[in-house]
Amino acid sequence: MKIVIGLGSCGIASGGLKVKEEFEKLLAEHPGAAELAETGCMGMCYKEVNVEILEDDGRSTIYGEVSAERAREIFESHVLGGKPVEQYVVRSNYAENENDAFFNGQYRYVLDRCGKINPESIDEAIAAGAYRGAEKALKTMTPEEVIDEILRSGLRGRGGAGFPTGQKWKFARAPQADQKYIICNADEGDPGAFMNRSVLEGDPHAVIEGLLIGGYAIGATEGYIYVRAEYPLAIKRLKIAIKQAEERGFLGDNVMGTGFSFHLHIKEGAGAFVCGEETALIASIEGQRGMPRMRPPFPANRGLFGKPSNINNVETLADVGRIIADGAEKYAALGTEKSKGTKVFALAGKVKRGGLAEVPLGTSLRDVIYGIGGGTASGKPIKAVQMGGPSGGCIPADLLDTPIDYESLAATGAIMGSGGMIVMDEDNCMVDIARYFLTFIQSESCGKCTFCRIGTRRMLEILTRITKGEGREGDIELLEELGQQIKRSSLCGLGQTAPNPVLTTIRYFRNEYEAHIRDKKCPAHQCKALIRYEIQADKCVGCTVCARKCPAGAISGSAKNPHTIDQSKCIKCGICKSSCRFGAITVD
8 A cells, every 4th residue: 555645835835744744653653554655746736735545456545635633534544444534535546526527627648647656756757658758769760850750749839939849949950059958948937827837846757858859859968947946846856857867877978878968957047037038048047137139049049158059848848758759649639730739727816626737729718617627716707717827818708618729819819828827706806907917027027128118117007096096088098009019019028928918808808997997996896995895784783793803993883783984994904894794794
């Protein structure tokens, strides 16, 4: 019997290390009762800490929301007594469970080994198929054949733009140079996105294998993984995996005895969002300030240290090994005509089942959000979903049948991005959402382009005025004009997509902007300057709960008599409304 604990960042943050300590203590008291192991994120972040009990006969039982106390109960009942603790079971291979819906709509290609193997064990990775593609490529294929295989697979870059990966490799192979570089962009900076982190933490060898194959294909003998310093666990496991790969001959000189040499390095980024743009990323690796530069020359001709270079993101590279091992046709059979394969999404926001979801491209937003995600946690109707990170766009609920592919999402005004999917319900104010994302974008602008640096600031000022009830006629049109100017005039892709949250919310939720400006009302009751809490005297029973819970002391009244709110003291936190059991408090 084996006890497997999910120790990705989400599991650790939920108390996974304490659960591990408890199982270690119990196993010390009962030697030989079971083997203790750890893995990365299983995908069910909404049920962390996850613990899987694997029995010798193949039965698998996954427990959710495991605490140290529950660990002892599970150990005594299941491990020692052979009886699963049914109330904590979230998934098994011998009985149906309501959480099965989270996995039923998925096709786990990139995430296939995540949550199954110990990410710090190269033996488990190899046993599960790691480095099969690298061995096949280096020993039986020419670099040109490798590139052709990736081209035939239809793999497109998963970092956002969707450029064909094989074509990108072809460009990088063409120049003659004494040195070339291949780089993994693991600078995942989108709020609400955690796909790349989970892959690096759960299956680092998949990314290393992809870099090795890509290096061989373009003729690069040096590789870099640019990973943000805020991902300490990913960095730790990458370092372990690289050392193990070097010891096994998958990295270093004369890889697998083929005569090809490939060395891999880690560069920790300092957390600048703009360094997700490839030329800014290159500058950062070189020790310069991370700022985009003009293209051409493109990195394929003049990249890192002035040498031909290729950059792919984590998910793109994690696809490569399996594509080569299993053949392009199997991958190309997934997805749509123009968008092949699968895509990993980070389901976040007000979704019931938040976590990692991998689906074939072409799957509808509705199937992901309702089928896999279970709809909203609040049970309220979905208002919109934010796709593509802070420079993506908000897609309204009536477009949830849109298929997830590059062209269809672009038609809505959003982008695929790296895979963030933030769900919002009817309580979200779309003007305030636009202001939030633009605040992030404006603060992260590198400042090189006047339109991005100044234009986003002017847009943010207008949005802030609107949410404070100070909006003016013409503000909407001015936001649209500024947005289009910024899109046309910014140097890099980040600046060119920066206005998307504003432009899409205006496109689909213009009525909310008009209500803020003309009626001085926030329909979602979120903008504090535009709302007012009132106690309805005919419903107030004078229970005093609201007065006792008000942090500002704004509510007064005697027991069993109607209370009142002093508007000059009210900070509009909403605690009074949420604590009232009689529906006596309204917000307008």
